[in-house]
Amino acid sequence: xxxxxxxxxxxxxxxxxxxxxxxxxxxxxxxxxxxxxxxxxxxxxxxxxxxxxxxxxxxxxxxxxxxxxxxxxxxxxxxxxxxxxxxxxxxxxxxxxxxxxxxxxxxxxxxxxxxxxxxxxxxxxxxxxxxxxxxxxxxxxxxxxxxxxxxxxxxxxxxxxxxxxxxxxxxxxxxxxxxxxxxxxxxxxxxxxxxxxxxxxxxxxxxxxxxxxxxxxxxxxxxxxxxxxxxxxxxxxxxxxxxxxxxxxxxxxxxxxxxxxxxxxxxxxxxxxxxxxxxxxxxxxxxxxxxxxxxxxxxxxxxxxxxxxxxxxxxxxxxxxxxxxxxxxxxxxxxxxxxxxxxxxxxxxxxxxxxxxxxxxxxxxxxxxxxxxxxxxxxxxxxxxxxxxxxxxxxxxxxxxxxxxxxxxxxxxxxxxxxxxxxxxxxxxxxxxxxxxxxxxxxxxxxxxxxxxxxxxxxxxxxxxxxxxxxxxxxxxxxxxxxxxxxxxxxxxxxxxxxxxxxxxxxxxxxxxxxxxxxxxxxxxxxxxxxxxxxxxxxxxxxxxxxxxxxxxxxxxxxxxxxxxxxxxxxxxxxxxxxxxxxxxxxxxxxxxxxxxxxxxxxxxxxxxxxxxxxxxxxxxxxxxxxxxxxxxxxxxxxxxxxxxxxxxxxxxxxx
Amino acid sequence: xxxxxxxxxxxxxxxxxxxxxxxxxxxxxxxxxxxxxxxxxxxxxxxxxxxxxxxxxxxxxxxxxxxxxxxxxxxxxxxxxxxxxxxxxxxxxxxxxxxxxxxxxxxxxxxx
Numbered sequence: 001x002x003x004x005x006x007x008x009x010x011x012x013x014x015x016x017x018x019x020x021x022x023x024x025x026x027x028x029x030x031x032x033x034x035x036x037x038x039x040x041x042x043x044x045x046x047x048x049x050x051x052x053x054x055x056x057x058x059x060x061x062x063x064x065x066x067x068x069x070x071x072x073x074x075x076x077x078x079x080x081x082x083x084x085x086x087x088x089x090x091x092x093x094x095x096x097x098x099x100x101x102x103x104x105x106x107x108x109x110x111x112x113x114x115x116x117x118x119x120x121x122x123x124x125x126x127x128x129x130x131x132x133x134x135x136x137x138x139x140x141x142x143x144x145x146x147x148x149x150x151x152x153x154x155x156x157x158x159x160x161x162x163x164x165x166x167x168x169x170x171x172x173x174x175x176x177x178x179x180x181x182x183x184x185x186x187x188x189x190x191x192x193x194x195x196x197x198x199x200x201x202x203x204x205x206x207x208x209x210x211x212x213x214x215x216x217x218x219x220x221x222x223x224x225x226x227x228x229x230x231x232x233x234x235x236x237x238x239x240x241x242x243x244x245x246x247x248x249x250x251x252x253x254x255x256x257x258x259x260x261x262x263x264x265x266x267x268x269x270x271x272x273x274x275x276x277x278x279x280x281x282x283x284x285x286x287x288x289x290x291x292x293x294x295x296x297x298x299x300x301x302x303x304x305x306x307x308x309x310x311x312x313x314x315x316x317x318x319x320x321x322x323x324x325x326x327x328x329x330x331x332x333x334x335x336x337x338x339x340x341x342x343x344x345x346x347x348x349x350x351x352x353x354x355x356x357x358x359x360x361x362x363x364x365x366x367x368x369x370x371x372x373x374x375x376x377x378x379x380x381x382x383x384x385x386x387x388x389x390x391x392x393x394x395x396x397x398x399x400x401x402x403x404x405x406x407x408x409x410x411x412x413x414x415x416x417x418x419x420x421x422x423x424x425x426x427x428x429x430x431x432x433x434x435x436x437x438x439x440x441x442x443x444x445x446x447x448x449x450x451x452x453x454x455x456x457x458x459x460x461x462x463x464x465x466x467x468x469x470x471x472x473x474x475x476x477x478x479x480x481x482x483x484x485x486x487x488x489x490x491x492x493x494x495x496x497x498x499x500x501x502x503x504x505x506x507x508x509x510x511x512x513x514x515x516x517x518x519x520x521x522x523x524x525x526x527x528x529x530x531x532x533x534x535x536x537x538x539x540x541x542x543x544x545x546x547x548x549x550x551x552x553x554x555x556x557x558x559x560x561x562x563x564x565x566x567x568x569x570x571x572x573x574x575x576x577x578x579x580x581x582x583x584x585x586x587x588x589x590x591x592x593x594x595x596x597x598x599x600x601x602x603x604x605x606x607x608x609x610x611x612x613x614x615x616x617x618x619x620x621x622x623x624x625x626x627x628x629x630x631x632x633x634x635x636x637x638x639x640x641x642x643x644x645x646x647x648x649x650x651x652x653x654x655x656x
Numbered sequence: 657x658x659x660x661x662x663x664x665x666x667x668x669x670x671x672x673x674x675x676x677x678x679x680x681x682x683x684x685x686x687x688x689x690x691x692x693x694x695x696x697x698x699x700x701x702x703x704x705x706x707x708x709x710x711x712x713x714x715x716x717x718x719x720x721x722x723x724x725x726x727x728x729x730x731x732x733x734x735x736x737x738x739x740x741x742x743x744x745x746x747x748x749x750x751x752x753x754x755x756x757x758x759x760x761x762x763x764x765x766x767x768x
Contacts, residue, residue, distance in 0.1 A: 645701065645705075649697045650694040650695070651694065652697060653693045653694035653695070653698065654690045654694035655690070656697070
């Protein structure tokens with residue numbers, strides 16, 4: 001009971017509050033500064049930051065949009081429960097992020113696309129694939145990424161502050177939405193840089209304090225296996241509260257381990273290649289870079305930064321269990337209920353508990369700022385990307401005559417819609433706050449993402465794959481994934497005390513193994529259907545597949561007819577609008593001031609370039625996107641990639 | 657004599673191996689310190705990269721480079737594209753070059 005009273009008075013002293021206020025001032029200042037730096041009035045300016053970013057905003061922005069508050073709560077919590085293997089999720093990304101920079105982004109750049117569904121449309125033609133991809137991406141954003149971040153933000157705020165969740169989250173969402181709506185991608189990427197600094201600095205301070213508290217790394221090794229909860233009844237089997245013997249191993253037994261090593265190496269790589277290489281949130285940041293070399297350098301920077309979560313979150317999580325075995329490692333349902341409000345276990349409070357207990361006054365405010373930074377940066381990225389997806393892929397389908405200005409407005413309105421959906425989602429998240437939300441999220445991702453990853457891989461590497469193959473592959477993969485996902489949700493994933501009664505045949509396969517299986521089944525299905533249907537001719541594929549990325553031939557886009565129709569509709573709308581505006585030019589005098597203020601706020605100018613004519617379009621399409629690199633810098637980034645991979649392999653070996 | 661000694665040695669070795677296997681959970685961890693596994697992993701990784709590099713040099717480079725030769729050859733005499741020049745350098749004399757067109761048809765024939 002003392003705990004609950006202590007919770008509510010943690011952050012109300014001047015030092016903490018001034019740190020938080022200072023943090024918000026800096027974020028807003030950077031947001032405003034970067035807003036003025038770029039042209040936000042066009043699609044390219046708003047969604048791609050005008051393609052002018054250099055490598056360090058790219059790298060830090062990749063990191064910040066990846067690291068959410070979910071990492072602080074989920075990584076540390078899982079680490080407290082079962083050791084360092086969860087760090088494999090982070091360290092696998094080191095290699096995947098290189099795959100992104102060296103293989104996927106060059107193709108996306110030469111294809112000249114803004115969104116991933118658009119790429120598939122150009123690559124395969126037809127519109128059903130891109131529609132499916134946009135819908136499932138939006139679904140995954142709302143039900144996995146946003147909900148994880150909101151859930152963990154809620155856990156933290158509850159534990160550390162005792163604030164009202166609704167007030168806190170709505171305030172957060174509003175601030176996030178403010179600079180996402182006004183600034184566009186450039187503002188996001190610069191504020192992400194600030195957020196990354198805050199995240200790393202704060203997490204480092206906490207790591208220092210926690211290692212000091214536990215008595216160093218070796219003390220952690222010794223004490224972790226002894227951290228047992230003091231109150232436990234006899235009818236609970238021993239393996240439910242004893243720390244795992246293989247807690248300090250990344251690679252665990254393939255049949256009995258909680259994260260078997262083939263799954264950790266290959267399953268995570270597949271989920272990761274969906275997350276890093278074919279998902280809008282990440283790829284959009286790379287497309288905003290100035291040149292391919294900057295993309296690669298950004299990926300390397302992000303890779304180095306991704307080494308840190310193991311030390312900044314995983315180890316502190318384990319330390320938290322050592323220091324507070326009764327709370328974090330609780331096993332008796334009634335005690336758990338008292339400590340953190342759920343009966344299945346309290347490992348999720350590992351990180352917040354550390355922050356509240358060992359950080360001195362003033363630094364607690366810093367840690368709150370860190371959590372807010374992580375939460376806001378990843379939410380903002382998702383907002384921006386989902387609005388890109390919605391505007392560019394779904395809205396342009398509904399209204400082909402939409403011009404840049406309309407798209408800008410729709411993009412911003414969609415962000416507001418997403419914010420509202422997220423707020424409506426809070427009660428659901430709270431209801432599902434059973435400590436198992438992360439299991440659900442993992443399973444949703446590993447049951448739905450592998451088919452997408454498979455199709456992107458094949459689309460880029462195999463010229464032979466065609467529209468029918470890709471579509472039926474995606475559909476087959478979706479059905480297979482649902483076959484596993486629905487029973488798992490229906491039966492529940494179970495806990496150590498009450499195992500789920502889901503039949504072994506369906507739920508017995510580890511979800512990482514299932515991801516691998518699903519990936520290969522989808523790939524085989526795609527290839528099978530493709531080889532039984534006519535291939536796509538080379539003239540449609542120049543600069544759309546990896547082997548033809550340097551090709552200089554003229555490409556006949558498979559979606560050119562549709563684009564032409566869209567341009568024609570826009571031109572007609574233009575002419576109509578001109579007639580209208582000339583008529584009511586005089587009447588508009590009063591309203592225009594208000595409109596101008598809103599327009600300036602959102603970076604929308606009234607004057608816009610006329611729609612290009614057919615000749616201008618063909619002229620523009622002859623200017624090929626440039627992915628050539630300065631040989632010197634190319635060798636430098638290649639060498640750096642090699643060094644980074646060696647460092648990564650060393651750490652994998654060290655903790656294997 | 658020597659033979660029986662060898663047999664004895666093998667026997668002792670096998671016994672040792674079996675004995676070691678019985679206690680694998682504890683012994684295997686201490687057998688290699690963490691940093692050494694790390695170093696070994698890096699060494700293996702770099703070796704694999706080296707092999708991949710050699711394989712790449714040996715096979716993957718040739719077809720695309722050969723196509724690029726005719727235009728490059730005319731323009732880049734003495735510029736940074738040394739590799740494309742090396743591809744047509746005569747084996748008899750470093751200052752002489754093969755006839756590019758003949759060279760290219762040769763390549764195509766071998767590829768078939």
